[in-house]
Amino acid sequence: MSSPALDAALADIDTVFNGFASPTETGCERCFRPEETAYLRTPYTRVPADLLARFVYKVPDHFEDHAAVMRRLLPQAAHAMAEGGLDRVGWGHHGLSRVDWRTWPAEQTAAVAAFTHAWWQDVLTSSAPPYPVDEVFETCATIFGTTTPLLARWEAHPVADAHLVRCVRTWLDGLVMDGSPFVWWEHDARTVVTELQSWLSAHAPARLRAQGEPDLATQAELLALPYDERWAHPYWTTASATN
Numbered sequence: 001m002s003s004p005a006l007d008a009a010l011a012d013i014d015t016v017f018n019g020f021a022s023p024t025e026t027g028c029e030r031c032f033r034p035e036e037t038a039y040l041r042t043p044y045t046r047v048p049a050d051l052l053a054r055f056v057y058k059v060p061d062h063f064e065d066h067a068a069v070m071r072r073l074l075p076q077a078a079h080a081m082a083e084g085g086l087d088r089v090g091w092g093h094h095g096l097s098r099v100d101w102r103t104w105p106a107e108q109t110a111a112v113a114a115f116t117h118a119w120w121q122d123v124l125t126s127s128a129p130p131y132p133v134d135e136v137f138e139t140c141a142t143i144f145g146t147t148t149p150l151l152a153r154w155e156a157h158p159v160a161d162a163h164l165v166r167c168v169r170t171w172l173d174g175l176v177m178d179g180s181p182f183v184w185w186e187h188d189a190r191t192v193v194t195e196l197q198s199w200l201s202a203h204a205p206a207r208l209r210a211q212g213e214p215d216l217a218t219q220a221e222l223l224a225l226p227y228d229e230r231w232a233h234p235y236w237t238t239a240s241a242t243n
Helices: 004-016 034-041 049-057 066-083 106-124 133-144 148-152 158-175 189-210 214-222 227-232
Strands: none
Touching: 004 066, 004 106, 034 049, 034 066, 049 066, 066 106, 106 133, 106 158, 133 148, 133 158, 148 189, 158 189, 158 214, 189 214
């Protein structure tokens, strides 16, 4: 069951983007049949689920007007993202990460931002979200172009901290090497690495220890150190670390 905040954000998406279409869309004739592309020109019509995912994750140059396509798809796509019905979440470049949605009219920009925030917070409070939490985080982060607003809302809570354990396990191999853990990141990688290292080293250790993960906690603390000092730390030679 979704949160009231997510329900409200989805209702706003439905209202703001109701009836949008890409009237002159021709699409990529090699990737889409004419009857498939016709959905993009036709408002108020549901797109088959498999086709919706193909549209959302295709590169922009497969469309005449990619921004218009994303506005056309947003109501159905947002509901599918929230409910777990959009294939490939966490496994591709989401279309919203490849349009400049912040330049859209104010009510559209606000609706996209509110939905992305609400989706992330709903996942944080769900013990069994439709998608793995690290994949939702990466999707939301690429849509925003930054991890900062997501990290700011990752408040301490038993469920949210269990999700933190999963994410830290997934991210640490990259972060301890000063590398981005995100596969689909198209923005400045150095910035996102710094954002994650700073937040995790400051906020994650105590929460990880409370979850029974002392090694992850120590490694998160080490992210605050310069690269050479991090790897010279005695932690790496302890029995716990080698286990």
